[in-house]
Amino acid sequence: xxxxxxxxxxxxxxxxxxxxxxxxxxxxxxxxxxxxxxxxxxxxxxxxxxxxxxxxxxxxxxxxxxxxxxxxxxxxxxxxxxxxxxxxxxxxxxxxxxxxxxxxxxxxxxxxxxxxxxxxxxxxxxxxxxxxxxxxxxxxxxxxxxxxxxxxxxxxxxxxxxxxxxxxxxxxxxxxxxxxxxxxxxxxxxxxxxxxxxxxxxxxxxxxxxxxxxxxxxxxxxxxxxxxxxxxxxxxxxxxxxxxxxxxxxxxxxxxxxxxxxxxxxxxxxxxxxxxxxxxxxxx
Amino acid sequence: xxxxxxxxxxxxxxxxxxxxxxxxxxxxxxxxxxxxxxxxxxxxxxxxxxxxxxxxxxxxxxxxxxxxxxxxxxxxxxxxxxxxxxxxxxxxxxxxxxxxxxxxxxxxxxxxxxxxxxxxxxxxxxxxxxxxxxxxxxxxxxxxxxxxxxxxxxxxxxxxxxxxxxxxxxxxxxxxxxxxxxxxxxxxxxxxx
Numbered sequence: 193x194x195x196x197x198x199x200x201x202x203x204x205x206x207x208x209x210x211x212x213x214x215x216x217x218x219x220x221x222x223x224x225x226x227x228x229x230x231x232x233x234x235x236x237x238x239x240x241x242x243x244x245x246x247x248x249x250x251x252x253x254x255x256x257x258x259x260x261x262x263x264x265x266x267x268x269x270x271x272x273x274x275x276x277x278x279x280x281x282x283x284x285x286x287x288x289x290x291x292x293x294x295x296x297x298x299x300x301x302x303x304x305x306x307x308x309x310x311x312x313x314x315x316x317x318x319x320x321x322x323x324x325x326x327x328x329x330x331x332x333x334x335x336x337x338x339x340x341x342x343x344x345x346x347x348x349x350x351x352x353x354x355x356x357x358x359x360x361x362x363x364x365x366x367x368x369x370x371x372x373x374x375x376x377x378x379x380x381x382x383x384x385x386x387x388x389x390x391x392x393x394x395x396x397x398x399x400x401x402x403x404x405x406x407x408x409x410x411x412x413x414x415x416x417x418x419x420x421x422x423x424x425x426x427x428x429x430x431x432x433x434x435x436x437x438x439x440x441x442x443x444x445x446x447x448x449x450x451x452x453x454x455x456x457x458x459x460x461x462x463x464x465x466x467x468x469x470x471x472x473x474x475x476x
Numbered sequence: 477x478x479x480x481x482x483x484x485x486x487x488x489x490x491x492x493x494x495x496x497x498x499x500x501x502x503x504x505x506x507x508x509x510x511x512x513x514x515x516x517x518x519x520x521x522x523x524x525x526x527x528x529x530x531x532x533x534x535x536x537x538x539x540x541x542x543x544x545x546x547x548x549x550x551x552x553x554x555x556x557x558x559x560x561x562x563x564x565x566x567x568x569x570x571x572x573x574x575x576x577x578x579x580x581x582x583x584x585x586x587x588x589x590x591x592x593x594x595x596x597x598x599x600x601x602x603x604x605x606x607x608x609x610x611x612x613x614x615x616x617x618x619x620x621x622x623x624x625x626x627x628x629x630x631x632x633x634x635x636x637x638x639x640x641x642x643x644x645x646x647x648x649x650x651x652x653x654x655x656x657x658x659x660x661x662x663x664x665x666x667x668x669x
Contacts, residue, residue, distance in 0.1 A: 207611040210648045212637075236651045238609040243556060244601035247579050255659050256605065302655070346558035352568045384522050384558035391617060392597035394630065396526045396554070425642070429633055461640050 201318075202264050203231035204281070206274040206421075207239050213421035215458030216441040220273060220315065222452035223443055226330050227322060231271060234263055240280040243388050257284030258298040258306065266307035271318060273443075275347035275420050276387075278314050282354060285312055315443070316360035316419070324370055332451025334372035336473045341378045341413040342368075343404070343439075345385045345423040364417055364442055371449040378411040380404045385423040390430050401430040409435050414469055417442050428463040438466035448475055492541030500538050504577035510567040511535040517561035517571055527551040528590070531561055531571055534578070547582040551575075553591035596623050606660040609650030614643040 209217040224231050237260050245253035257280045264270045272278040288295045289308035299306055319327075342364035350357065361382075365375040383404055386397030405427060408416050416439045418424040427439045439462075448455050448470070455476065459466050470476040497508050511532055518530035528550045529537065537546040546552075557572035565571060582589060589595055600616045600623070614634070621629060637643045650656060 207613075207648070210610065211644050212613060212642050214641075236609075238650050238656050239605045239611050241605070242601060242611065244598035245605070246557070246576055248583065248595070248598050248602065250576065250580060252602070252659055256656070259655065346560060349559035349563045351559055351562055351570045351572065352565075353570065355563070355568070382560070384556065384560055387556045387558065388597060388601075389523075389554075389556060389594075391620070392594050393526070393554075393591075396523065400522055429637070461642055463636060463640060463642070 200230045200232060200268045201271040202234050202268055204234050204237055204240075204260060204270060204272045204277060206272070206277040207242070208421040208425070209273055212425055213441065215461045216273070216421045216424070216443050218454065219441060219443040219447040219452065219458055222447040222454070223450060226447070226450040226452065227326065229318070232268075234260065234270065236263060240274075240277040242276065242280075246280070253280065254284050254287065255298070255301070257281050258288065259302055261285055261288065261306045261310065262298065262302035262304040264307070264310055266305075266310060269311040269313050271313055271315060273315050274422070275314065275345070276422065278312070279350065279354065282312055282357075283351070285310060286353060314360070316363050317358070319367065320360060320363055327367060328370060330450045331371055333449055333475060335368065335445070335449055336372060336475060338373040338445075338469075338473050338475070339376055339412060339414045340368065340373055340417045340440075340445075341376050341408045341411055342381055343408075343416050343418045343423060343427070344382050345418070345420050346382070346387075347419050348382050364419065368417065368445065368449075371446075373445070376411045376413050378407050378413070380407040385420075385426040386430065387422065387426070390426040394430060397426060397430045398432055401427055402433050405431045405433055405436060409433075409437060413437060414473075415440055415466065417445055431464075436464050438462060438464045438469055440466060487540060487542065489540065493543045494541050496541045496543045496546070497538050499581065500574060500577050503580065504570070504573045506570050506573050506577075508535050508538045508569070508574055510569055511539070512567065514566060516564045516566065520560045520564045521555075522558070522560065523554050523556065526554045531555065531575075535569075535574065538574075538578075544587065546578060547585060547587045548590055550590035552578045552582060553589070553594040593624055596620060602660070604647070606657050607653070608647040609653050609656040610648050612644070612647035614638075614645065615647065 205217055241253040241256035245256055288306055348361050369375050386400050390397040415437050419442055424439050424441055444458055500508055513532050515532055517532050518524050524530055534546055534549055534551050552575050555575040561571045597620050600620045604611045604616050
């Protein structure tokens, strides 16, 4: 992929980053600012449909995603932060780009053109296109050997239709190690967090989350770094273990390393307080 | 886990519904016949303990034309479509796509839903999208707990989240809610997608 310099992106935050995970949204903005990337929020974006739409009504799921695609200007890539929103938008875009009839139907429904060549990318794809030297140049506060385990959840697992897309396994480890943190091996980096069962069936989500956090503690981690805001929330709210460790959004720890201001207001929103750890490590 | 009523008795193949698997294939765009029951899906699935049939066993029900057993299984609702199974499936079957098809058929055919609480949760999420164009988590959870009559479950958690400003009292709304709410009226039943 060509290297990314200063660029404009349409940005789809998704419901989690707009509400429960505002700290991830705010820290992402800081990271992009530090890297000279300009995020322009997608005008009047709607929920991608999440798990519920495709579970109950396929057409609804497709149309909710299609409306967002119809709102995206064609002159810049659409950046998505939530792995689940990314799948919904990409799957809908695949249908639209491969099926002219479906495209015409959705363009008529929304009264707006949909670019079949629209580039939809995750934050990880963006990061992987940035030269390591640029990330290191942005480093203000080295991460002081902070021991973390990377948590991707189901982000790396994709439906067969998207199987040929590039995979960003290892990106969290690679980047945070270059910024001075220490990545540890563990067994649960790609274990599903429980998603909506955390709300609908906490009895199923609790043992799953406990297994994940227990695994991180056993590996000697001081914190977990997540790729997805919903995973971050589930790991915080459904752990019933006595020994708990903080779960940080990837964007938060990046912003911290880049010396962004305002980080205390993000960490106040965590249910497992990361401040004692970050203070002990001299990061705050 | 694998003990449903049907496994205790012999399967009468003479009464099987031969059209069932074709319907599932058509709805999902997949071929359920490709599954040779290597059980890799069950080995990787984080949710098998909560399911009555393992994912491949649901496919066996479909292959055998056991419509009622497949559509009434809890598995189709417990599956969260995390795709852990489908990246491991040697036949590259989009397993969640088939689960989606079975969920839609279960609702359309009015069979007994094995996990009505999960359907209620999804309905609350969709209700929120219909009202605001986005999901309003506090309202979804409150309405869901009321419907489930679990008045106090998670109340302490909700208060903690409110104190940390993790939950917003007011929804995040779109500017043109009618664009989204009209998708829910049922009049938009045109086209294949």
